[in-house]
Amino acid sequence: MSSLNIKQGSDAHFPDYPLASPSNNEIDLLNLISVLWRAKKTVMAVVFAFACAGLLISFILPQKWTSAAVVTPPEPVQWQELEKTFTKLRVLDLDIKIDRTEAFNLFIKKFQSVSLLEEYLRSSPYVMDQLKEAKIDELDLHRAIVALSEKMKAVDDNASKKKDEPSLYTSWTLSFTAPTSEEAQTVLSGYIDYISTLVVKESLENVRNKLEIKTQFEKEKLAQDRIKTKNQLDANIQRLNYSLDIANAAGIKSPFTVMVRPLKMTPIFLFLSVQTVLNANWK
Structure with missing residues (x-):
């Protein structure tokens, strides 16, 4: 009963609380335009000030130029002459596994090497002439080279694509940013030329190493074959001497006229040969 009375009492006070008026979210465009028109001088002054500031900053800040190059794996036509050379080496049973994709991946790997980039910048006459004009010490030179190396970029053009999205071809964009074009x-x-030279040099060095290993292997094999052949020849000569001594001791001067099955057949002579035949074989 008490709860029912409370509910009735609370319902009786609902008219004492007026409903909130709906909010007006509409924008008066005409009023806004009129306000901007009255403040047109201020707006134009602000726009002009920002334009002058941007122009001044563009003159004060150093200009930057970026040179870019797109590289792709070599085409089969470009790889044809090299394949002919590899075919001649494969005939010699030399295992040569250098394909277009492997060579391209090696190029990208070396291009992204920080140590090779710093080595190139230190050996480049153009870069060193630019740095020497500033007359900096060795520590500042190292810092300048590190700063230059950070401006060299290599970006995979297919990295932004989805995994399930097929790519028509493989390509990388190489770029470098400098004060002048x-x-x-x-x-x-x-x-790029420096890295290409290193890739060619390393590939040829690998081929030479494999060829040298194969040549050394064949030399060792030939030496072993010579030793084996010499040992076999010495054994045959020794066996021939033993047979000759036996024939002399037995007094055999002429061949047997009867058919006797030989006790042992050797590639040089028959065991039951006569002395004359043995002497002829010995000569």
Whole structure:
């Protein structure tokens, strides 16, 4: 009963609380335009100030130029002459496994090497001439080279694609950023040539090492075959001497006229040969 009375009492006070008026979210465009029109001078002044600031910053900040190159694995036509050379080596039973994809992956691996990039920058006459003009010490030179190496980029063009999305071909974008367009292009092209030379040198060195190992193996095998042949020849000569001594001791001067089955057949003579035949074989 008490709960029923409370409910009735609370319902009686509902008219004392007025409903909230719905909020008005509409924007008066005409009023907004009129406000902006009245403040047009202020708006134009702010826009002009930002434009001048952007123009001033563009002149103050150093300009940056980026040179980019897109590289792809070599085409089969470009690999044809090298395959002919590899075929000649495979005839010699030399295991040569250098394909287009492997060579391209080796190029990208070396291009991304920080140590090789620093080595190139230190050996590049163009880069060193630019740094020597600043007259910096060895520590500052190292810092400058590290800063330059951070501007060299290699990006996989297929990295942004989804895993289930097929790619038409493999390509990487190589880029370098420098204060001038000439410097960016010179450093990038020089580094690409530098890495290409290293890839060719390493590939040829691997082929030479395999060829040297194969040659050494064949030499050792030939030496073993010579020893084996010499031992076999010495054994045959010794056996021939024993047979000759037996024939002399037995007084055999002429061959037997009867058919006797030989006790042992050797590649040099018959055991029951006569002395004259043995002497002829010995000669």
